[in-house]
Amino acid sequence: MSHDDRHPERLVSPPGSGVRRLTTAGLVSKTADLFFVPLAILPTVALSIAVLGFPLILSLIMSFVAWSIDQPVSEAQFVGLRNYRDLFADPVFLASLGLTLGYTAATVCLEILLGLAIALLLNLELPFIRFFRTALIVPMMVTPIVAALCWKLLLDPTYGLVDHLIGSPVIWLGDPTLALITVGGVSVWQNAPFVALLILAGLQSVPKEVMEAARIDGATKIALFRHITLPLLSPYLLVAMLLRIIFEFRAFDNVYVMTAGGPGNATLVLSIFVYNTSFFSFDLTLASAASWIMLLIVLIVSLLLIATKRPKETD
């Protein structure tokens, strides 16, 4: 790329001028122009393939073979869908899949509802409202591991603030049902602000004149919300929902720090299942199959997201 650092000024005539001076530098510059797009794209494509594409293909292959970590690679045998069948016969995996879907559905619903409520509140034109909007950025930016660790201290049954405030020692993370709710609650705490700010951006895009006109025509507040705000807001809600589904489905950090999948398997979400199968049981083929099931589910949601008409198209 160094040849472009020189200034090939005036060596190439303007296009369409009919005169083309074939100096060496001019040729170099023209050739460089031809290669500009490939050169600009290449590093991105190469890195994506090397760090992501290649491992994913490796994992796809691994999900179709029988092989254990102490065998030489040459002994790996193609077994078709056996790993997938094993997986769907494994009660731990099935429980983990169900639990992850439930966790995702519950956290996303709560985040959307809470986010919508907060956004409506923050949309009011009041003194100091900007301060409240800015303050809401903080929890969503916090390192998830630190957030989970903070909540672990806050929820401690003996010295934690939460149990002191409610006045009874609740063991938040030790009880199987409560642990999943708690872990999900921390995620809602961290991510509802993101949903709120996204929806707030949508609310701000509702034209004031339309609202005003409808109000003059005698529409009630509820009618205004149902017939004007909500339809205009729906693309934002949909984007928020699909994005949150994708990110809650991969939940790992908060669960890992707060419960590590326990007690028992009460919070064993799919990411933790894959992590344990890969790095504790070293069952690489089974872990690969589980990874690909996760990938397929995310792929479907992502395609929905891409297919969704975006709130405003730029091109």
Added chain:
Amino acid sequence: MKSLSHTSYRRGCYYVFVYAALICMLVTFLLPLLWVLGLSLKTREQIFTTPPLFLWWPTLENYFAVLSGGNFLVSFWNSLLVTTSTVLVSLFVGTPAAYAIARFRFPGRKLIFFSLLLMRMLPPIAALLPLYVMYSLVGLINTRIGLILAYTTFSLPVIVWVTRDFFQSVPRDLEEAAYMDGASRMGAFLKIALPLAKPGITTAAILSLLLAWNDFIFAAILTNNATRTSPVLLSTYAGSETGTDWGAIAASGILVLLPVIVFSLTVQRHLIPGLSSGAVNDARIP
């Protein structure tokens, strides 16, 4: 809101209600963090009291303890090094691609663009096992370079989506004029488009910074004790029970959060479009 039909009494009630709700919201979202900030400023005795102490003379002893022990500093240094490199490398790799996608029509353009979106959506754990195997084979396991490459790849979608929008908003005429003056494509990119897209590049840089700084899962799998980042070190505190040093946990947590919070408040207006991976192009925090 200021309709004359409201009596001043009703308006007063309305304000009381709205501000009460806003303050409730603020307490819910900020008190947990402020409480931990408080813990970090307490002595061991002050932390383990029942009921918890609400007023005390703050002490910095936890911070001195954390910063004088080697572990935290090593991990913090790793975090800084890895994050800075990720931002630089991913900008270097990603901005030319974003520019090419914004300006030129070429076969595969749409494919690359949407593949990048999909990359952002993939659950990292699904790629980490094969990546771990591959890194072990090529000797990148437990190295900062390996971690930087992984973060760069996962930053690229964000970089490309965000900067592409900004490149598209740069008027084409300026580059056309530069071509007339004999500039090459690379020249037009470096001297005209890049400086004009600076706000977008800043946003992209900070989003990639957040990704690298806040990540746990990649670092947990791809590093060892010498190369681990701060979140990995912090996660090791989680396993232990109440006997552990809460002051140190709180102080390290706060030290890790400070840079992120400062950075994100500086770019707050551009965070939403970036974090939604371009799904909401024009959404700015008002």
